[in-house]
Amino acid sequence: MRLLRPDQDVAAPQRVLDAIRRDIIFGALAAGSRVTEAALASKYGVSRVPVREALRALEAEGFVESRPYAGSTVAEIPLDDAEDLFAVRGVIESTIARRAARRAAEQFAGDAPSSRWWTARRALTDILDAGDRAVAADALAELPELNIRFHLGVAELSGSASLAALLRQISGKIEWLYAVDVDHRGRQSWGEHRAIMAAIDAGNEPDAGRLMSGHVDSSRRGYLQRFAGPDQTDP
Amino acid sequence: MRLLRPDQDVAAPQRVLDAIRRDIIFGALAAGSRVTEAALASKYGVSRVPVREALRALEAEGFVESRPYAGSTVAEIPLDDAEDLFAVRGVIESTIARRAARRAAEQFAGDAPSSRWWTARRALTDILDAGDRAVAADALAELPELNIRFHLGVAELSGSASLAALLRQISGKIEWLYAVDVDHRGRQSWGEHRAIMAAIDAGNEPDAGRLMSGHVDSSRRGYLQRFAGPDQTDP
DNA sequence: CTCTCCTCGATTGAATACAATCGCAGAACC
């Protein structure tokens, strides 16, 4: 009947997976460090079985590396891949945005929008509002999480599970790279989301793709400016 | 001491994962069909635990969908995503090819190529030879598997685990889409691999990227010609 | 006859228990 623990034990294993991934991305688990199943199990209050499943998923996503009988280690942050990852992400995200726009138009062309679509769309409204509140309250620390959820929400809206899976993988890596340049351009970046959402709602594929592409590119420039500043190329 | 079962039980769980994925890609497990853990466990002669881990990894890769207590089903083939997946794959693969070329140049610029690099490079030679033999012997059925291995091998050579993980995910999807257009253009497609390899070995980044991009695009055109032929766009 | 509720079988989720393997420390030998 599940009156207690409202939506927590619905997905106990999923929760462990998300928690570990989150710890990796935001630095609680350092890159290269060794993680033992027993430690994670006791940390999250479950047995080793769900932890093992989570580690396997994370391995598929590229966040941990495992060797038989040798255990798992947190993967190294792909610093060298930054440029390339941004390029790939740009293509994936603009594709997703275009498809989301097309799908939005389809939803209203037909009889009635599917409930699945509405659920995703409503979640995005909540995310955008929460982000705006965070910006207004100067609680910029909340933005990284909301940023990921916004982009994944758009992927959900696009209806393509394949592209969504690719995005989950790559956006996780990018957040990992710089845990969001939140002090530097958090406000502006968040503001761009509204425009993207509007283009999608309007069913405007070209604009949606273009705005998303620009959004990712701004992010890329922000990253380069902050980290790769002086030595753009190595001799 | 592992004298028996030479390289089979080294990675029993990995083997189950690869086997299931292979069955999905090449059609032994139909899209949309329900898969029970017990059935897979008995099929591969292991218990349910490694099967569950494999399913979680496949879920992360987007090949199966799971709902708590409702079991797992093989995901639907992303037919609608074909165009987009080819576009994304083009970017990923050409990026990988350019990086592989750069890395090849670096290997010979320094003191001595790393053993890791050499291992990957040697594997590619074997794959290319095996493919040529298969073509000569008209054993085209072997090409799909070798094709995947060639592309993943180049990814290995690029040295970027992130890009390799992305490629693994997307190339699996594309093989799944058309289990390789082997009768139609298997020979020509395979022939292009040598040229790509040569550009990489020469450390020629632009050529490597361009050739790989063209290679993927040929593949895309082959797919469209064969499946999406008449109705390029829906009214 | 239809709808609702409930029970039961099947299946998944999780925990415990045991076997297999690896890496390291320390002793023995050269």
Place this chain on the structure above:
DNA sequence: GGTTCTGCGATTGTATTCAATCGAGGAGAG
């Protein structure tokens, strides 16, 4: 003194076991 080998501790891999949940089918009320 250095090298090699051998136990031992720690950790992972797998099987077995039990609890939780879902879905289908039937009984009963309206």
